[in-house]
Amino acid sequence: MTDTYSRRWRPAPFLPDTDNRDGSLMFVMATLCFLACLMALALVATNRAVQGWSDQLNSQATVIVRPRANETPDLAAARAAEALAGVPGVTEARALEREKAESLVEPWLGDITDLEDLPIPRLVTVDLDDRNPATSATLAAALKARGIDGIIDDHSIWTRDIARSAAVLRLVCAGVFILITTAAGAIIAFATRAGLLARREVVEVLHLTGAENIYIARLFQVRFARLAAWAGGGGALAAAAIGAALRLAGSGSDLTPTIPVIWSDILAVLPCPLVAALVAAMAARLTAERLISEIT
Amino acid sequence: MARVSDNLFAAEAVLRFDDVSLAYGRNDPTLRRVSFSLKPGSFHFITGASGAGKSSLLKLIYMAVRPTGGRIELFGHDIARISSRDLPLMRRRIGVVFQDFRLLDHMTAFDNAAVPLRITGLRPESYRNDVAELLSWVGMGERMHVLPPTLAGGEKQRLAIARAVVARPEIILADEPTGNLDADMSQRILKLFSQLNRLGTTVLIATHDQGMVERSGMPVLHLENGRLVSQVPGTRP
Numbered sequence: 290m291t292d293t294y295s296r297r298w299r300p301a302p303f304l305p306d307t308d309n310r311d312g313s314l315m316f317v318m319a320t321l322c323f324l325a326c327l328m329a330l331a332l333v334a335t336n337r338a339v340q341g342w343s344d345q346l347n348s349q350a351t352v353i354v355r356p357r358a359n360e361t362p363d364l365a366a367a368r369a370a371e372a373l374a375g376v377p378g379v380t381e382a383r384a385l386e387r388e389k390a391e392s393l394v395e396p397w398l399g400d401i402t403d404l405e406d407l408p409i410p411r412l413v414t415v416d417l418d419d420r421n422p423a424t425s426a427t428l429a430a431a432l433k434a435r436g437i438d439g440i441i442d443d444h445s446i447w448t449r450d451i452a453r454s455a456a457v458l459r460l461v462c463a464g465v466f467i468l469i470t471t472a473a474g475a476i477i478a479f480a481t482r483a484g485l486l487a488r489r490e491v492v493e494v495l496h497l498t499g500a501e502n503i504y505i506a507r508l509f510q511v512r513f514a515r516l517a518a519w520a521g522g523g524g525a526l527a528a529a530a531i532g533a534a535l536r537l538a539g540s541g542s543d544l545t546p547t548i549p550v551i552w553s554d555i556l557a558v559l560p561c562p563l564v565a566a567l568v569a570a571m572a573a574r575l576t577a578e579r580l581i582s583e584i585t
Numbered sequence: 586m587a588r589v590s591d592n593l594f595a596a597e598a599v600l601r602f603d604d605v606s607l608a609y610g611r612n613d614p615t616l617r618r619v620s621f622s623l624k625p626g627s628f629h630f631i632t633g634a635s636g637a638g639k640s641s642l643l644k645l646i647y648m649a650v651r652p653t654g655g656r657i658e659l660f661g662h663d664i665a666r667i668s669s670r671d672l673p674l675m676r677r678r679i680g681v682v683f684q685d686f687r688l689l690d691h692m693t694a695f696d697n698a699a700v701p702l703r704i705t706g707l708r709p710e711s712y713r714n715d716v717a718e719l720l721s722w723v724g725m726g727e728r729m730h731v732l733p734p735t736l737a738g739g740e741k742q743r744l745a746i747a748r749a750v751v752a753r754p755e756i757i758l759a760d761e762p763t764g765n766l767d768a769d770m771s772q773r774i775l776k777l778f779s780q781l782n783r784l785g786t787t788v789l790i791a792t793h794d795q796g797m798v799e800r801s802g803m804p805v806l807h808l809e810n811g812r813l814v815s816q817v818p819g820t821r822p
Contacts (some may be wrong), residue, residue, distance in 0.1 A: 292717070294695065294717075294729055295695065295713055295714065295716070295717035295729065296713070296732045297697075297715055298695055298709070299694045299709065300696065300699065300703055300709055301692045301693065303689070305691045305694075316788075330685070490687060490689065493687065494687050494689060494700065495679060495700070495704060496702060497647060497649060497676060497687075497704075498676065498677070498678075498681075498700055498701045498752075499673045499674070499675075499676035499677030499701065499704060499752075500673060500704040501673045502669075502673075504704060531760055
């Protein structure tokens with residue numbers, strides 16, 4: 290019996306494997322990790338969506354063509370399209386038909402198909418080269434050179450608004466993320482303190498038998514890091530499920546009223562268990578070292 | 586700066602108290618200007634009534650408290666000048682048998698006995714047999730898998746002694762090691778300390794068991810109201 294036991298003996302953990310407080314602590318940490326993951330997911334999806342929207346707006350311009358007195362609107366639009374198609378940085382220029390122009394003003398004027406004499410301005414859509422897009426000044430110069438009167442809308446107002454909104458969203462997401470991470474750290478510190486006081490006899494025995502403070506602190510560090518990693522995994526999994534549900538609900542990569550989530554965005558939750566473990570380890574270590582020197 | 590371990594046998598006395606006083610907070614001093622020294626390999630009892638300062642004197646030696654006056658020299662080092670980095674190394678040279686045992690209830694007797702070796706970072710394979718042998722030596726060979734709450738008082742005491750000596754400390758301090766034990770068990774415990782002492786370990790036992798002290802014939806440091814009032818030489822050759 291004696292020999293068998295000592296041969297098979299493996300050191301037992303200095304801190305008991307389970308603690309009554311572990312369940313509730315794990316739940317709180319998992320909830321915080323879940324919220325942090327949602328923030329990370331929102332941040333990544335927002336960034337990607339804003340980039341997509343900006344690219345889409347930047348790659349096009351619209352020209353409103355006003356015909357001259359002796360010229361039909363269709364002719365003026367065709368001349369403008371021809372003039373713009375030859376400008377460097379333009380890949381394509383198309384004159385839109387009257388029907389298309391009518392449909393654009395329909396929300397404000399209603400059905401105007403019977404009002405043939407109403408001077409509806411013609412539109413020319415210009416597709417710009419992604420790598421070296423023509424500027425609105427270049428386009429204006431090309432129109433002027435051909436004696437065409439037109440107003441160029443390069444969508445810069447919209448892209449500026451989107452960039453501003455995106456910056457605010459990013460700030461909010463990052464702020465909430467930092468707040469949640471700090472709260473998690475504070476909770477770990479609190480739990481470490483409670484754990485240390487509850488295990489005071491272990492700390493004192495180890496201390497008085499010659500264990501270094503860092504050795505004792507590491508016990509708590511490892512314990513809480515492991516706990517946080519599990520909680521982080523749970524939180525990340527729940528957030529990933531929400532992300533997947535959003536994706537399956539149909540928001541894709543187009544301009545949509547909700548933040549579009551794609552499958553790769555969900556990868557943003559992957560580092561959560563590691564980050565949670567690191568935050569927990571750091572909080573536990575600092576708290577434990579301070580408390581050990583207080584109580585010993 | 587010299588490390589603690591560099592100067593193991595540099596001084597003749599393994600422990601020296603010079604005018605040492607100790608007060609907890611603003612209370613009256615628990616120890617007042619205590620002076621004595623112990624030679625390596627000696628065996629001493631500290632006696633005195635409850636509250637005389639026996640436990641406090643031991644606490645000063647294992648550095649659980651700091652003196653409020655005087656100077657303590659341990660292994661040739663002034664303990665007030667030992668750096669926090671060297672403090673754990675110094676403590677590893679002292680084995681302590683606490684009055685309340687301080688066994689870790691969630692760990693088996695074997696685990697408890699192995700604590701001082703584990704904290705040094707040794708691999709379990711390198712000390713597993715030593716721990717088992719030591720537990721057998723203190724009569725705990727058949728109880729090494731048991732958790733402390735299920736051990737009897739004498740077994741706990743022997744386990745506490747095993748833990749104190751497993752890392753082969755140079756000094757063993759024991760605080761009332763035979764308190765609450767019957768006469769037979771007290772004799773066995775005292776015999777254990779004597780055997781350790783014969784192996785070269787300095788032993789210092791705080792007790793109010795006058796019978797045990799007289800039977801042993803070992804020198805005595807007697808405390809009264811925090812003062813060392815007499816040093817009685819041993820009757821053994």
